[in-house]
Amino acid sequence: MNRHRMRLALSALTVAAACWTAVAGSGPSAIARAEPPAPVAGLDLSRYLGTWYQLAAVPQFFNLVCARDTRAEYTLDQQGDVSVYNSCTTWSGGLNEIRGTATVVDPVTSAQLHVSFPGVPTQDMRYGPPNYIVTALGDAYSWALVTDPNRLSGFVLSRTVALDAAQWGDVRDAVATAGENACWYLTSPTTGGLDRIAPLCAV
Structure with a gap:
């Protein structure tokens, strides 16, 4: 990893640490005692399939390797479940990818x-309780908020690599409605979007 990329990676980790420190008093320990966030009233799975770009996320150990262009591709498998393919560009410019089932x-x-996700500790059970809740959807499934x-996790997904100011405002409102703090989320750089x-x- 060259020095520029190393500085970017360290900056990301620093921002993530500062973000969690700032909200530690009202963060995970308090959240865990709250009622689960409400899902949207009805999700049309056929419309939800396809490619989504991650534009922001609550930092997790598995996504700190991603420097940019994080995306998820959802398709139906032969059993009627959702085949998940997540990928991103790493800090060294390589490809990081993982496949799973929803x-x-x-x-x-x-x-x-x-x-x-097969082979990933604590995440390799194909069937279990919900760990992915779609709590908000933009018009025409243009964006989604998942927690x-x-x-303890959160993802802003979009059909496009960028959202306009009004859409970002709607996303922040949805984050608050879900009982989360928008400052817990960090933007995810995308080619053609926020860099x-x-x-x-702060967006």
């Missing part, structure tokens, strides 16, 4: 799923 566990809304029952890492509350 299974709907809420037949009422179809918006709560269990996502598993989990304990609000910096910053707290979502």
